Amino acid sequence: MTHNETLGIIDIGSNSIRLVIYEMDHDGAYRIIHEDKYAARLSNVVEQDGTILRHSLDKAITILRQFKATCEAYHTKLIRAAATAAIRNAGNALEIIRWLETETGLQVERVSGDQEAYYGFLGVTQSIDLADGFVVDIGGGSTEITVFRDRKRLHSISLPIGAVNSYARYGREDQWSEANATALCNEVIEALSEQEWIRQHPGLPLIGLGGTMRTLAKVEQKRTQYSLPVTHHYEISGEAMENIALSLPHLTSAQRKKVPGLAKDRADIIVPGVLILRTVFRMIQGDRYVVSGAGLRDGLLRDLMAEGQPVVPDALKDSIRNFIHFGPPIPENRLHRVHQDTITIYTALQGSTPDPADARILYASSMLHMAGKQINYFRYPQHSAYWIMNASIYGLSHRETILSAIAADYHPKKRTPQLLHKHRDILKDSDERHAHRLGSLLRVAEAISRSERIVAIQAAKENDSLFQMQFICAGEPLLELSSLEEAVKDLQEAWGVKLSHSIQQASKE
Structure with a gap:
């Protein structure tokens, strides 16, 4: 048995020091197998002259030693440690790096502001299927802003203004006070005033990285009683964020600690974080906020894995590839066959190829409908639905995630109506009918793929009510025809058609 390699990424940030350990196989697929963090708040130990004293690094050094020991326990092939704003902006940055390396045995990179912005951009483009947007990463000691078009980075800037050092100043x-809140916002405006590109791309989403954005997402999800407790790709309207930015500064620290979704250790720095975020949003004239669960650490990994070709061309396909490589032993060609057949049947019934959203839903549900076997073979469709909804699959919106889960566990009389009802706050009014249509398609495609007897299908809609399928077979498809009996009933009811099928023997040439 070949053992996979492990890789450690340590992010020495201005607020927290974080460790992520990835398992990687020989084809480059990867998954997270360990994660840890410690709120070191290095921005708070910067002296008035801009330096950091050796004794102020004691806790950071202890944590880094512990993280290194954890990596060694996982037999990591490589540890990549990167230091960001608090250290790079310190007057004695090189001395600090030397102290850390001497005391821990780690090799520490001093990441520039532009590099930090770039790594954040890589993290976003491998996790969210958006072609255009602004990436805003609010850390403890800096804020990085990047605009991208067609998944290409156009401009970036790093501001020495973060949640921790802004809290220390204001x-x-x-x-x-109103004066302090205004002063912070004005500092951000002044820092960006000479960046003409900031105002040249109105109407794009602001994609937020880091603890500030995730915390604000949790606050809004608690306020609205959102039915899917996943922050990655969660969207917040400009109006909702404006209300949060107006209310939080006027609460006392004790009151903020009681706000649902707001962790107590962020009750102080959440205010400067949301003020910085809201100010940038106004300046770029954004249309909405989108949360990215991936960021600097993911970008550092991507940079290591694909130097020279760092941007993932398709976030969804890359994410699903990672699961398949580490998931249950299912023949991948069978999954691709199910997907191909769902597209064939959809196109014949709909009269057109799937739109981009339906294409993503059909791909995700086809490739992941057996994912639940990783948990337990029995009742695996239900496990698959749970996994899809809670695994933060990259490249899917929350609506697409729910519809993919419903299709993977299609049960029209019970579980499907339950999921539709539970997530009505996320779905459109038309999605009830749509969910039944997509789910019934997948059931038919699954039935056709029970074995390799049916080697190809042809499908055509003869009129509004008659749908014909021809199965090209290498042998008698007993398993397939048995499974089709129930699946056909669901498809006929969902699409309002009567299905007939014929069998043709495949050529032996």
Whole structure:
């Protein structure tokens, strides 16, 4: 048995020091197998002259030693440690790096502001299937802003303004005064005033990285009682974020700690974080906020894995490839065959190829409908639905995630109506009918693929109510025809057609 390699990424940030350990196979597929963090808040230990003293690094050094020991326990082939704003902006940055390397045995990269923006951009483009947008990464000691078009980075800037150092300058009182809040916002505006590109791409989404954005997403999800507790690719309207930015500064620290979704250790720095975010959103004239669960660490990994070709061309396909490589032993060609057949049947019934959203749903549900076997073979369709909804699959919106899960576990009389009802806050009014159509397609495609007897299919809609399928077979398809009996009933009811089928023997040439 070939053992996979492990790789450790350590992000020495201005607020937290984080460790992620990835398992990687020989084809480059990967998954997270360990994650840890410690709120070191290095931005708070910067002296008035801009330096950081050796004794102020004691906790950081202890944590880095522990993280290194964890990596060694997982037999990591490589540890990549990267230091960002608090260290790179310190007056004695090189001395700090030397201290850390001497005391821990790690090799520490001093990541520039432009590099940090680039790595954040890589993290976004491998996890969200958006062609255009602004990436905004609010850390403890800096904020990186990048605009991209057609998944290509156009401009980036790194501001030495973060949630921790801004709190130190403006937020020492229990409640934020109007003057201090305005002063912070004005500092951001002034820092961006000479960047003409900031205002040249109105109407794009602001894709937020980091703890500030994830925390704000959790607050909004709690407020709206959102039915899917996943922050990756969660969207927040400009109006909703404006309301949060107006309310949080006027609460006392004790009151903020009681806000649902707001972790107590972020009750102080969430205010400067949301003020910075809201100010940037206004300046870029964004249309909505989108949360990315992937960021700097994912970008560092991507940069290592695909140097020279770093941007993932298709976030969804890359994410699903990773699962298949580490998932249950299912023949991948069978999954691709199911997907191909769903597209064939959909196109014949609909009279056109799937639109981009339906194409993503059909691909995800086809490739992942057996994912639940990783948990338990019995009742695996239900496990598959749960896995799809909770695994933060890259490249899917939350609506697409729910519809993919419903299709993978299509059960029209019970479980499907339950999921439709539970997630009505995410789905469109038309999605009830749509879910039944997509789910019934997948059931038919699954039945056709029970064995390799049916080697190809042809499908055509003769009129509004008659749908014909021809199976090209290498032998008698007993298993397939048996499974089709129930699946055909669901498809006929969902699409309002009567299905007939014929069998043709495949040529032996």
